[in-house]
Amino acid sequence: MHAPERDDADPLARLLARLDLAPAGPDRFAARAVTGMRRLFGGLVAAQAATAAMRTAPDARLHSLHGYFLRPGKPGVPLRFEVTRLRDGISFASRRVVVGQDGGAIFEALASLTDREAGVAHDHEPPAAELVATDPAALPDWESVRSAETGESPRAPDAIEVRVLRPEEDRPGAMPPARRAVWMRARGPLPPDPEIHAALLVYASDRTLLRTAARLHGGLRDRLPASLDHAVWLHRAPARGFRFDDWILYASESPIATGGRALVQGRMLARDGARIATVVQEGLLRTRKPAPPRG
Numbered sequence: 001m002h003a004p005e006r007d008d009a010d011p012l013a014r015l016l017a018r019l020d021l022a023p024a025g026p027d028r029f030a031a032r033a034v035t036g037m038r039r040l041f042g043g044l045v046a047a048q049a050a051t052a053a054m055r056t057a058p059d060a061r062l063h064s065l066h067g068y069f070l071r072p073g074k075p076g077v078p079l080r081f082e083v084t085r086l087r088d089g090i091s092f093a094s095r096r097v098v099v100g101q102d103g104g105a106i107f108e109a110l111a112s113l114t115d116r117e118a119g120v121a122h123d124h125e126p127p128a129a130e131l132v133a134t135d136p137a138a139l140p141d142w143e144s145v146r147s148a149e150t151g152e153s154p155r156a157p158d159a160i161e162v163r164v165l166r167p168e169e170d171r172p173g174a175m176p177p178a179r180r181a182v183w184m185r186a187r188g189p190l191p192p193d194p195e196i197h198a199a200l201l202v203y204a205s206d207r208t209l210l211r212t213a214a215r216l217h218g219g220l221r222d223r224l225p226a227s228l229d230h231a232v233w234l235h236r237a238p239a240r241g242f243r244f245d246d247w248i249l250y251a252s253e254s255p256i257a258t259g260g261r262a263l264v265q266g267r268m269l270a271r272d273g274a275r276i277a278t279v280v281q282e283g284l285l286r287t288r289k290p291a292p293p294r295g
Contacts, residue, residue: 012188015159018044019051019199021081027056029081040073042227043206045099045107047199052081053095053111054195060093060113061238062198066231067109077101091116117237125275128251131165132273136183136247139163160204161187178254180212183247190245197238201277204244205232205266210283213254213262217285224286228261233278242276252279260285 021029029052034040050065073079079101086094092114099107142162143154165181184204190196210225236242252266266279 010188011157011159012186015044015200015203016196019047019196019203021048021051021055024080027083027085029055029083031079031081033076033078035076037075040075040106041206042069042073042107042230043203045069045073045079046109046206046230046232047203048079049081049097049099049107049109050111050202051195051199052083052097053109053113054198056083056085056095057088057093057113060115061194062111062202062234063114064112064231064233065109065202066111066229067107068229069107069227071104071106072226073099073101073106079106086110123274125269125273128249128269128273131181131249131251132269132271134165134183136163136185139165139183140167142182157187159187160184160200160207162207178212178216179252180208180215181249181251182208184250185247186245188245190243192239194238194240197242197244198234200244201234201238201242201248201268202232204248204250205268205277205279206230206281208250209252209264209266209279209281210262210285212252213257213264213283214285216254216257224284226284226286228282228284231280234276235278236270236274236276242270247271248276257285 018031018034021031024030031048046065046067049067050062054062079099082098082100084096086096092112095111097109097111098105140163142164145164145167147154161184163183184207186200206227210227214225242248249269250266251269252264254262254264256263261282262285264281264283267275268277270276
Protein backbone atom coordinates (compact mmCIF):
# COMPACT_ATOMS: atom_id res chain seq x y z
CA MET A 1 0.00 0.00 0.00
CA HIS A 2 1.44 3.34 -1.01
CA ALA A 3 -0.31 6.52 0.08
CA PRO A 4 -0.77 9.01 -2.75
CA GLU A 5 1.11 12.29 -2.65
CA ARG A 6 -1.32 14.89 -1.36
CA ASP A 7 -1.32 18.23 0.37
CA ASP A 8 0.24 17.81 3.83
CA ALA A 9 -2.45 20.13 5.27
CA ASP A 10 -5.11 17.55 4.32
CA PRO A 11 -5.90 15.39 7.40
CA LEU A 12 -6.76 12.37 5.24
CA ALA A 13 -3.47 12.71 3.34
CA ARG A 14 -1.59 12.82 6.64
CA LEU A 15 -3.34 9.67 7.86
CA LEU A 16 -2.66 7.80 4.61
CA ALA A 17 1.00 8.79 4.87
CA ARG A 18 1.15 7.46 8.44
CA LEU A 19 -0.31 4.15 7.27
CA ASP A 20 2.26 3.86 4.47
CA LEU A 21 4.86 1.97 6.53
CA ALA A 22 8.48 1.84 5.45
CA PRO A 23 10.28 -1.53 5.11
CA ALA A 24 12.85 -2.03 7.89
CA GLY A 25 14.04 -5.59 7.23
CA PRO A 26 12.39 -8.98 6.67
CA ASP A 27 8.82 -8.73 8.04
CA ARG A 28 9.74 -5.52 9.83
CA PHE A 29 8.37 -2.06 9.22
CA ALA A 30 8.77 1.45 10.57
CA ALA A 31 6.49 4.47 10.95
CA ARG A 32 7.73 8.00 11.30
CA ALA A 33 7.10 9.93 14.49
CA VAL A 34 3.68 11.51 14.97
CA THR A 35 3.46 14.94 16.56
CA GLY A 36 0.66 17.29 17.58
CA MET A 37 -1.06 15.10 20.20
CA ARG A 38 -0.57 14.27 23.88
CA ARG A 39 -0.48 10.52 23.23
CA LEU A 40 -0.87 8.37 20.17
CA PHE A 41 -4.41 7.48 19.16
CA GLY A 42 -4.86 3.75 19.73
CA GLY A 43 -6.81 3.35 16.50
CA LEU A 44 -3.80 4.62 14.55
CA VAL A 45 -1.46 2.09 16.17
CA ALA A 46 -3.95 -0.74 15.55
CA ALA A 47 -4.41 0.32 11.92
CA GLN A 48 -0.65 0.45 11.39
CA ALA A 49 -0.31 -3.02 12.96
CA ALA A 50 -3.03 -4.31 10.62
CA THR A 51 -1.17 -2.78 7.69
CA ALA A 52 2.06 -4.52 8.73
CA ALA A 53 0.24 -7.86 8.88
CA MET A 54 -1.39 -7.32 5.48
CA ARG A 55 1.98 -6.47 3.92
CA THR A 56 3.22 -10.00 4.72
CA ALA A 57 0.16 -11.73 3.19
CA PRO A 58 -0.53 -9.82 -0.05
CA ASP A 59 -2.79 -12.53 -1.53
CA ALA A 60 -5.21 -12.60 1.44
CA ARG A 61 -7.49 -10.05 3.06
CA LEU A 62 -7.68 -9.13 6.73
CA HIS A 63 -10.75 -10.63 8.39
CA SER A 64 -9.94 -10.24 12.09
CA LEU A 65 -7.58 -8.42 14.42
CA HIS A 66 -7.29 -8.94 18.19
CA GLY A 67 -4.99 -6.55 20.00
CA TYR A 68 -3.85 -5.46 23.46
CA PHE A 69 -2.74 -1.93 24.30
CA LEU A 70 0.23 -2.52 26.60
CA ARG A 71 1.24 1.09 27.29
CA PRO A 72 0.44 4.54 25.86
CA GLY A 73 2.28 5.49 22.70
CA LYS A 74 4.48 8.58 22.85
CA PRO A 75 4.19 11.34 20.25
CA GLY A 76 7.43 12.34 18.59
CA VAL A 77 8.96 8.84 18.79
CA PRO A 78 9.09 6.51 15.74
CA LEU A 79 7.34 3.14 15.85
CA ARG A 80 8.71 -0.26 14.84
CA PHE A 81 6.54 -3.18 13.71
CA GLU A 82 7.78 -6.75 13.95
CA VAL A 83 5.63 -9.39 12.24
CA THR A 84 5.85 -13.10 13.06
CA ARG A 85 4.40 -15.53 10.52
CA LEU A 86 2.56 -18.00 12.74
CA ARG A 87 0.86 -19.92 9.95
CA ASP A 88 0.41 -19.89 6.17
CA GLY A 89 -2.35 -22.39 5.45
CA ILE A 90 -4.35 -23.20 2.35
CA SER A 91 -7.12 -20.72 3.21
CA PHE A 92 -5.89 -18.74 6.22
CA ALA A 93 -2.74 -16.95 7.31
CA SER A 94 -2.00 -15.95 10.92
CA ARG A 95 0.32 -13.17 12.02
CA ARG A 96 1.55 -11.75 15.31
CA VAL A 97 2.47 -8.06 15.25
CA VAL A 98 4.43 -6.40 18.05
CA VAL A 99 4.60 -2.62 17.95
CA GLY A 100 7.66 -1.21 19.69
CA GLN A 101 8.72 2.23 20.80
CA ASP A 102 11.70 3.32 22.89
CA GLY A 103 12.80 -0.31 23.19
CA GLY A 104 9.51 -1.56 24.69
CA ALA A 105 6.26 -2.98 23.29
CA ILE A 106 3.21 -0.69 23.30
CA PHE A 107 0.77 -2.88 21.34
CA GLU A 108 0.53 -6.53 20.39
CA ALA A 109 -1.96 -8.03 17.96
CA LEU A 110 -2.92 -11.32 16.36
CA ALA A 111 -4.26 -10.97 12.83
CA SER A 112 -6.00 -13.53 10.67
CA LEU A 113 -6.19 -13.19 6.89
CA THR A 114 -7.99 -15.30 4.32
CA ASP A 115 -8.42 -15.77 0.59
CA ARG A 116 -11.63 -17.77 1.06
CA GLU A 117 -14.73 -16.00 -0.30
CA ALA A 118 -17.20 -18.91 -0.84
CA GLY A 119 -18.96 -20.95 1.86
CA VAL A 120 -21.90 -20.82 4.26
CA ALA A 121 -23.45 -17.41 4.69
CA HIS A 122 -26.29 -15.87 6.67
CA ASP A 123 -27.11 -12.41 7.92
CA HIS A 124 -29.72 -11.89 10.65
CA GLU A 125 -28.99 -8.28 11.55
CA PRO A 126 -30.85 -6.74 14.53
CA PRO A 127 -33.34 -4.12 13.33
CA ALA A 128 -31.59 -0.94 12.27
CA ALA A 129 -34.01 0.51 9.71
CA GLU A 130 -34.60 3.69 11.72
CA LEU A 131 -30.87 4.33 12.06
CA VAL A 132 -29.90 3.52 8.47
CA ALA A 133 -32.77 5.63 7.10
CA THR A 134 -31.26 8.77 8.64
CA ASP A 135 -29.57 11.09 6.14
CA PRO A 136 -25.97 11.67 7.32
CA ALA A 137 -25.76 14.99 5.44
CA ALA A 138 -28.62 16.35 7.56
CA LEU A 139 -26.82 15.63 10.85
CA PRO A 140 -24.35 17.90 12.66
CA ASP A 141 -20.65 17.20 12.49
CA TRP A 142 -19.33 15.62 15.70
CA GLU A 143 -16.94 18.49 16.36
CA SER A 144 -19.81 21.00 16.46
CA VAL A 145 -21.72 18.74 18.89
CA ARG A 146 -18.66 18.33 21.11
CA SER A 147 -17.99 22.07 21.03
CA ALA A 148 -21.56 22.88 22.07
CA GLU A 149 -21.36 20.28 24.83
CA THR A 150 -18.06 21.44 26.33
CA GLY A 151 -17.94 25.11 25.34
CA GLU A 152 -14.54 24.55 23.75
CA SER A 153 -13.58 25.68 20.27
CA PRO A 154 -13.96 23.06 17.52
CA ARG A 155 -10.78 21.12 16.87
CA ALA A 156 -9.13 20.76 13.48
CA PRO A 157 -10.94 18.29 11.22
CA ASP A 158 -9.98 14.64 11.58
CA ALA A 159 -9.33 12.34 8.63
CA ILE A 160 -12.61 10.60 9.47
CA GLU A 161 -15.80 12.62 9.20
CA VAL A 162 -18.31 11.77 11.97
CA ARG A 163 -22.00 12.72 12.11
CA VAL A 164 -23.95 12.01 15.32
CA LEU A 165 -27.44 10.53 15.30
CA ARG A 166 -29.84 11.96 17.89
CA PRO A 167 -27.38 14.64 19.05
CA GLU A 168 -29.90 15.84 21.63
CA GLU A 169 -29.37 12.51 23.44
CA ASP A 170 -25.59 12.60 23.05
CA ARG A 171 -24.98 14.24 26.40
CA PRO A 172 -23.23 13.09 29.58
CA GLY A 173 -25.56 11.68 32.21
CA ALA A 174 -27.83 9.89 29.74
CA MET A 175 -30.15 7.25 31.13
CA PRO A 176 -29.46 3.56 30.41
CA PRO A 177 -28.88 1.86 28.10
CA ALA A 178 -25.51 3.31 27.10
CA ARG A 179 -25.89 3.53 23.33
CA ARG A 180 -24.53 5.72 20.57
CA ALA A 181 -24.78 5.77 16.80
CA VAL A 182 -22.77 7.81 14.31
CA TRP A 183 -22.23 7.92 10.58
CA MET A 184 -18.60 8.02 9.50
CA ARG A 185 -16.51 8.05 6.34
CA ALA A 186 -13.10 9.16 5.14
CA ARG A 187 -12.91 12.92 4.59
CA GLY A 188 -12.27 12.54 0.88
CA PRO A 189 -12.06 9.95 -1.91
CA LEU A 190 -9.81 6.92 -1.47
CA PRO A 191 -7.83 4.84 -3.95
CA PRO A 192 -9.22 1.35 -4.70
CA ASP A 193 -6.48 -0.47 -2.75
CA PRO A 194 -8.38 -2.80 -0.33
CA GLU A 195 -5.58 -2.51 2.26
CA ILE A 196 -6.34 1.18 2.64
CA HIS A 197 -10.07 0.61 3.21
CA ALA A 198 -9.38 -2.18 5.73
CA ALA A 199 -6.79 -0.10 7.60
CA LEU A 200 -9.11 2.92 7.80
CA LEU A 201 -11.89 0.73 9.14
CA VAL A 202 -9.57 -0.49 11.91
CA TYR A 203 -8.48 3.11 12.58
CA ALA A 204 -12.07 4.37 12.84
CA SER A 205 -13.23 1.39 14.91
CA ASP A 206 -11.48 2.88 17.96
CA ARG A 207 -13.59 6.04 17.71
CA THR A 208 -16.71 6.63 19.85
CA LEU A 209 -16.50 3.45 21.97
CA LEU A 210 -15.43 4.71 25.40
CA ARG A 211 -17.57 7.82 24.95
CA THR A 212 -20.53 5.43 24.64
CA ALA A 213 -19.76 3.89 28.03
CA ALA A 214 -18.95 7.24 29.67
CA ARG A 215 -22.37 8.70 28.85
CA LEU A 216 -23.76 7.04 31.99
CA HIS A 217 -20.98 8.48 34.16
CA GLY A 218 -20.84 12.17 33.33
CA GLY A 219 -18.96 11.92 30.05
CA LEU A 220 -15.22 12.00 29.41
CA ARG A 221 -14.47 15.47 30.70
CA ASP A 222 -13.33 14.27 34.14
CA ARG A 223 -12.18 10.85 32.98
CA LEU A 224 -8.89 9.41 31.83
CA PRO A 225 -10.03 6.89 29.21
CA ALA A 226 -7.68 4.20 27.93
CA SER A 227 -8.34 1.29 25.59
CA LEU A 228 -7.19 -2.01 27.08
CA ASP A 229 -7.94 -4.46 24.28
CA HIS A 230 -9.61 -4.25 20.90
CA ALA A 231 -11.06 -6.80 18.50
CA VAL A 232 -12.34 -6.26 14.96
CA TRP A 233 -13.97 -8.74 12.58
CA LEU A 234 -14.34 -7.67 8.94
CA HIS A 235 -17.25 -9.59 7.44
CA ARG A 236 -17.08 -8.16 3.92
CA ALA A 237 -14.19 -7.64 1.55
CA PRO A 238 -12.72 -4.11 1.54
CA ALA A 239 -13.21 -2.05 -1.62
CA ARG A 240 -15.69 -4.65 -2.96
CA GLY A 241 -18.05 -5.35 -0.05
CA PHE A 242 -17.59 -1.84 1.33
CA ARG A 243 -15.69 1.39 0.74
CA PHE A 244 -14.64 3.60 3.62
CA ASP A 245 -15.14 6.76 1.60
CA ASP A 246 -18.87 6.00 1.61
CA TRP A 247 -21.01 6.54 4.71
CA ILE A 248 -20.91 3.72 7.27
CA LEU A 249 -23.14 3.55 10.33
CA TYR A 250 -21.31 2.74 13.56
CA ALA A 251 -23.72 1.72 16.35
CA SER A 252 -22.26 0.91 19.77
CA GLU A 253 -23.49 0.01 23.23
CA SER A 254 -21.94 -0.73 26.61
CA PRO A 255 -23.84 -3.51 28.41
CA ILE A 256 -21.60 -3.64 31.50
CA ALA A 257 -18.79 -1.87 33.36
CA THR A 258 -17.07 -3.22 36.48
CA GLY A 259 -13.95 -2.19 38.34
CA GLY A 260 -13.59 0.89 36.18
CA ARG A 261 -13.47 -1.28 33.03
CA ALA A 262 -16.24 -0.81 30.47
CA LEU A 263 -17.10 -3.33 27.78
CA VAL A 264 -18.35 -1.81 24.53
CA GLN A 265 -19.74 -3.64 21.50
CA GLY A 266 -20.01 -2.03 18.08
CA ARG A 267 -21.34 -2.91 14.66
CA MET A 268 -20.62 -1.18 11.37
CA LEU A 269 -23.39 -1.21 8.78
CA ALA A 270 -23.55 -0.22 5.12
CA ARG A 271 -26.20 2.18 3.83
CA ASP A 272 -28.45 -0.81 3.03
CA GLY A 273 -28.17 -2.15 6.61
CA ALA A 274 -25.78 -5.03 5.83
CA ARG A 275 -23.17 -5.60 8.52
CA ILE A 276 -19.62 -4.79 7.47
CA ALA A 277 -17.74 -5.32 10.72
CA THR A 278 -18.13 -6.15 14.41
CA VAL A 279 -16.03 -4.53 17.13
CA VAL A 280 -15.56 -5.33 20.83
CA GLN A 281 -13.41 -3.33 23.21
CA GLU A 282 -12.77 -3.16 26.94
CA GLY A 283 -11.53 0.18 28.15
CA LEU A 284 -10.54 1.88 31.37
CA LEU A 285 -12.50 4.90 32.64
CA ARG A 286 -10.44 6.32 35.47
CA THR A 287 -11.60 9.40 37.37
CA ARG A 288 -9.30 12.35 36.85
CA LYS A 289 -7.72 13.41 40.16
CA PRO A 290 -8.25 17.07 41.09
CA ALA A 291 -5.21 19.29 40.81
CA PRO A 292 -3.49 19.96 44.18
CA PRO A 293 -4.17 23.40 45.64
CA ARG A 294 -1.56 26.06 44.92
CA GLY A 295 0.46 27.70 47.63
